[in-house]
Amino acid sequence: MTVQLSSELGCFVSSLRYEDIPSEALRFIHYGFADCIAVMIAGRNETPPTLMQAILKPSAVESTVLFRPHKTSAQDAAWINGVAAHVLDYDDVALRGHPSCVLVPAIIAEAEALGAGGKKMMTAYAAGYETWAELVRRDPDQHHTKGWHPTGIFGAIAAAAACASLRGLNAQQATHAICLGASQSAGLMANFGSMTKSYHAGRSAHSGVISARLAHAGFTASPDGIEHPQGFLAAVSPLGNVDLSSPIEAGAKWKLPRSRISIKKYPTCFATHRAIDGILDLLKVHAVRPNQVKKVNASVSRRNTAILRNHSPQTGLAAKFSMEFAMASALIAGRVTLAELTDEFVSRQDVQDLMKRVTVIPDDRMDPNPNANGYAIYDQVTIETVDGRNLAGEQINLVRGGADRPLEQSELWDKFQGCLTAGDFDQDLIKPLFQALMTLEHCSDARALVSQFSATP
Numbered sequence: 001m002t003v004q005l006s007s008e009l010g011c012f013v014s015s016l017r018y019e020d021i022p023s024e025a026l027r028f029i030h031y032g033f034a035d036c037i038a039v040m041i042a043g044r045n046e047t048p049p050t051l052m053q054a055i056l057k058p059s060a061v062e063s064t065v066l067f068r069p070h071k072t073s074a075q076d077a078a079w080i081n082g083v084a085a086h087v088l089d090y091d092d093v094a095l096r097g098h099p100s101c102v103l104v105p106a107i108i109a110e111a112e113a114l115g116a117g118g119k120k121m122m123t124a125y126a127a128g129y130e131t132w133a134e135l136v137r138r139d140p141d142q143h144h145t146k147g148w149h150p151t152g153i154f155g156a157i158a159a160a161a162a163c164a165s166l167r168g169l170n171a172q173q174a175t176h177a178i179c180l181g182a183s184q185s186a187g188l189m190a191n192f193g194s195m196t197k198s199y200h201a202g203r204s205a206h207s208g209v210i211s212a213r214l215a216h217a218g219f220t221a222s223p224d225g226i227e228h229p230q231g232f233l234a235a236v237s238p239l240g241n242v243d244l245s246s247p248i249e250a251g252a253k254w255k256l257p258r259s260r261i262s263i264k265k266y267p268t269c270f271a272t273h274r275a276i277d278g279i280l281d282l283l284k285v286h287a288v289r290p291n292q293v294k295k296v297n298a299s300v301s302r303r304n305t306a307i308l309r310n311h312s313p314q315t316g317l318a319a320k321f322s323m324e325f326a327m328a329s330a331l332i333a334g335r336v337t338l339a340e341l342t343d344e345f346v347s348r349q350d351v352q353d354l355m356k357r358v359t360v361i362p363d364d365r366m367d368p369n370p371n372a373n374g375y376a377i378y379d380q381v382t383i384e385t386v387d388g389r390n391l392a393g394e395q396i397n398l399v400r401g402g403a404d405r406p407l408e409q410s411e412l413w414d415k416f417q418g419c420l421t422a423g424d425f426d427q428d429l430i431k432p433l434f435q436a437l438m439t440l441e442h443c444s445d446a447r448a449l450v451s452q453f454s455a456t457p
Contacts, residue, residue: 152187
């Protein structure tokens, strides 16, 4: 029997309260807000959010854009802020995609418009995250392999659930919002390495805000838009192996404490991170110079080889989806940071030459760890030197910052501080903003929170 998934998700979202959230999940909600706002501010001067502002022409309405002293509608603020949050590809990872860069911009924008407090914002995040997790778990196959960007297809629905929670919609209204969000699901893998990848995140955040607002006003959608034979799950499924019969787990078997977010240490696609950890560790043991390298082999899952589609990138955006670049950057610069993800560094002749010596080897042995969805049993880097040495790195299966090797709060602070500095944020406000986000439940009104920290250049 097909479960009434859409309406049951609507019931979950409408009934969820802050007190229902497991205490062990609260840390990761704090991390999600802090990390997303950090990378959003770091990315606010990039071309995609700048172009979005030029087209949408923000004017003083209800919600703040990019923590700067100008406003627009909540849906457009979510749109622009979501683009900025994902443009550097430095935001957190979970559930096959990037949850926080969709959820946080939608929640912050709508909470500011409503004057909602921190507990409601955290509850909205939990509602969106668990909705996303419920959808992902019902299809064992990888949506990337069909050309879907999971952040775009799941994000619109999750953001709708989050904003439905924030607005206090009843079960029927929340169901309409969720199914309306489902009809706005989109995002193509073909656009990875371009400005459009970050557009997927922003558009999903926008879809969430507008879906909840329309549902609140009486706009309807089919009450079975998720589980219908021509509904969301069937439409996006890579192979049609969709579970439509098992009971809903949202609110019963919480995913936030287990399938939790991974905080990125490097501003590149997460599919490169195990290998970056591996080569940096290898270089600590063997001081190999770029001119000593004959060949580099990077072994990763076949799915991740498909994601890392750019083998000879010429721009910083394209390089984010290139294992060849990640390895070259580690060897030449000794690191992979925002400073290397520039057009100037990527186009350097030594970088271009070294990328040609990198081979990516697909591995079909899948990691059984549920938090390593789509990854190989391990990733490994080996270096062959011109003098005949074969240097093998460790077999990496727990990435730094990953769900099973999470960053400490001090490490998150280091990233937060670096991102806000890169985004020209007022240095005197960085620590207070971090502290406010790490104690978000004590915020009485999002308007006061945002206004306190938005008077920056």
